[in-house]
Amino acid sequence: MTLFGLSPLVLYQLVALLLLLFGVFGFIWRRSLVGMLISVELMLNGAGLSIVASGQLTEAPAELSQLSTLLVMGLAAAEATLVLAIILVVSKRFGSAESENVSELKG
Amino acid sequence: MTEELMAKAMFVLYAVVVLGGGLMAVFSRSLVRALVGLILTLFGVSGMYMLMAAPFMAMMQVLIYVGAVVVLIFFAIMLTKAKTAGEEGGARSKVGILLAVLGMLAPVGIMTYLCLQMPYAFAPGVQPTEVEIKALGEMLINEYVLAFELISVVLFVAMAGAILLGFERRRGQ
Numbered sequence: 269m270t271l272f273g274l275s276p277l278v279l280y281q282l283v284a285l286l287l288l289l290f291g292v293f294g295f296i297w298r299r300s301l302v303g304m305l306i307s308v309e310l311m312l313n314g315a316g317l318s319i320v321a322s323g324q325l326t327e328a329p330a331e332l333s334q335l336s337t338l339l340v341m342g343l344a345a346a347e348a349t350l351v352l353a354i355i356l357v358v359s360k361r362f363g364s365a366e367s368e369n370v371s372e373l374k375g
Numbered sequence: 376m377t378e379e380l381m382a383k384a385m386f387v388l389y390a391v392v393v394l395g396g397g398l399m400a401v402f403s404r405s406l407v408r409a410l411v412g413l414i415l416t417l418f419g420v421s422g423m424y425m426l427m428a429a430p431f432m433a434m435m436q437v438l439i440y441v442g443a444v445v446v447l448i449f450f451a452i453m454l455t456k457a458k459t460a461g462e463e464g465g466a467r468s469k470v471g472i473l474l475a476v477l478g479m480l481a482p483v484g485i486m487t488y489l490c491l492q493m494p495y496a497f498a499p500g501v502q503p504t505e506v507e508i509k510a511l512g513e514m515l516i517n518e519y520v521l522a523f524e525l526i527s528v529v530l531f532v533a534m535a536g537a538i539l540l541g542f543e544r545r546r547g548q
Contacts, residue, residue: 271383271386271387273497274496274497275495275496275497275498275499275500276500277495277500277501278490278491278493278495278496279386280423280427281490282487282490283390283393283420283423285483285486285487285490286393286394286397287393287397287416287420288482288483288486289479289480289483290397290398290400290401292478292479292482292483293401293475293476293478293479294400294401296471296474296475296478296479297401297467297471297475298401300406302406302448302451302452302455303406303409305448305451306400306406306409306410306413306448307400307401309413309440309444309448310397310400310401310413310416313416313417313420313436313440316420316432316436317420317423317424320424320427320429320432321427324427324428324429324503324504325427325500325501325503326495326501327501330429330503330504330506331506331510331511331514332514334429334431334432334506334511335511335514335515335519335522337432338432338435338511339522339526341435341436341439341440342439342526342529342530343526343529344439344440344444345439345443345444345447345530345533346529346530346532346533347533348443348444348447348448349447349530349533349534349537350533350536350537351451352447352448352450352451352537353536353537353538353540353541354540355451355455356451356454356455356540356541357540357541359454359455359456364455365451365455
């Protein structure tokens with residue numbers, strides 16, 4: 269399957285890069301902590317897509333890439349759990365879940 | 376030939392779903408709509424796993440991301456009583472927009488350039504083959520048993536830490 273003359277591997281890598289693009293942009297653009305969490309999930313998902321594409325569409329062992337992506341998914345779930353707890357504490361303590369309000373040092 | 380055409384059409388469809396979902400996830404004023412965009416993106420990527428002959432990964436993607444992570448984020452939105460429109464609204468400074476665009480383009484531009492420079496970029500590529508779930512399981516209990524155990528420890532620690540943080544909040548009141 270080639271599209272515009274590009275190999276499928278590069279096509280999938282470009283989609284993964286698109287996800288990274290949205291993730292990085294959203295992480296800087298968003299003001300609320302929940303929005304930043306959503307952007308991080310986009311980035312992690314792009315990483316998973318890139319790893320699986322590298323395993324499935326090259327000579328590299330495909331099992332290894334799928335296991336790596338499963339690990340990435342597990343880490344994403346653990347990270348989301350912790351960030352949920354942190355967001356809850358922050359919103360209780362500061363009254364909002366916006367990144368700009370969460371600062372106690374003045375300067 | 377028709378299969379080839381179908382594969383291309385499905386790839387373009389999934390790419391459009393990923394693009395639309397990503398745009399929605401980043402630019403929506405309402406966080407719930409951003410979450411819907413994230414779900415769209417996750418389903419698009421799951422379809423791409425299917426196209427790459429990795430149906431197990433597609434299933435895990437839907438189970439773990441859509442089933443667990445998205446529900447967690449939804450809890451975060453509801454429990455913090457995030458304003459549906461106010462938080463992300465309002466004008467942003469020009470410097471902020473410039474920094475966001477620069478920070479986005481710097482890594483992605485370099486990696487896209489490198490990706491297109493590779494010798495395999497315009498080659499037809501390898502035909503993907505489906506991996507048996509049994510092979511995955513055997514690898515997990517043989518060579519990669521340490522990684523498998525460590526990820527469960529990480530998940531347990533994350534869960535315990537989340538509960539601890541929740542309790543500390545209640546004790547302070």
